[in-house]
Amino acid sequence: MPDSWRTKLIHPGVGVPPGFRSLAVPTYRGSTTLFENTAQVHDGWRQDGIPYSYGLYGTPTTLELAARVGELEGAAHTVVVPGGQAALALVYLAFAAAGDHVLVPESVYGPSRELADDLLRRLGVETEYYDPLAGAGIAALLRDATRLVWCESPGSVTMEVQDVPAIAAAAHARGAVVAVDNTYAAGVLFDAFGHGADVAVQALTKYVGGHSDLLLGSVSVQDGRHHEAIGRTHQLLGLHASPDDCSLALRGLQTLGVRLARLETSTLAVARWLAGRPEIESVLHPALPSCPGHEVWARDFAGSASVFSVVVADGIPPERVLAFVDGLRLFGIGYSWGGVTSLAMPHFDIEREARRYGPRLVRFNIGLEDPDDLIADLADALPQLSGAAPGSAP
């Protein structure tokens, strides 16, 4: 080895002993990955044969996360991308092209709607929104040009639980690909593939990450042709996920089971308490009969998670709703969910043809605080809704 210190910076002559066996998955960073010799040189997204050709297609850390998410979902292939929104974009762009028609539930995650109405529209893809409770009735909306049918169950903010098997059967009869945003179920509380999905997407940002400190997404498929479309589009778009974030998500996965169990219990306690309050007209939590699609949740889901919304009583002015949210002490005001901290967010600009709530919706994420403390905090702030001084309600 040359003995210039400058060369040693790049090609050190020392090393550590092999054989370190940690329980943690190591974080492999890398853009370049080295080939053994020129005969092995190739460039492509596929991991079969020579598994590594370029960091974009995965390092052992990102591939480990993808494989573990896919294992939990019962998928044949999973790719990890920089966020949930990137996962949605990847699916749209892998399956829809100019002239195609896409069906999206009107309860879809807001930025998904923006993507469809802006970028996809410019690319010549027509998006039509359907009532998330359409079930088999979606057949009336399917066209020869319908290439992709999205489901998101329960829907964002308005929480409608969708009859995915009925929608998938109708879509498949017309040759459309069915993609489910399975973020609420963390890929485990709802078996997307078992209920007819071709593609399952998650914002790993939420429950898999679990600590509000990363953004990641996943796209899983069963069929080789769908894998081909996703893998190729992933390569073209360069949707590489950071190995550091993947390492955090791998840690999050280890505690997903205990977190989900605790979050379910605490969330139900808070949701049921709110359901008994006169200031609240209804609670949109999939496990409560007041939630649209509750029967489908009971049929298809293995549990419930930590997000739900409330509709405040009719006639309460929007500024009172804001004062209520501002009056909470343990609930942060912020987007995203699935972490350890309780959150509250008013949603006044929700467009739903089928169910109009007006400026009366507040969405909650319940965290790992003691649910009794959360209920006490809500009890203190609820009088804001009726205009009474905090703590003076009957």
Ligand SMILES: *Cc1c(COP(=O)(O)O)cnc(C)c1O
């Ligand atoms: C948060 C969320 C996304 C987007 O995830 P990001 O990682 O924040 O981009 C997609 N779908 C659903 C249902 C979500 O709640």
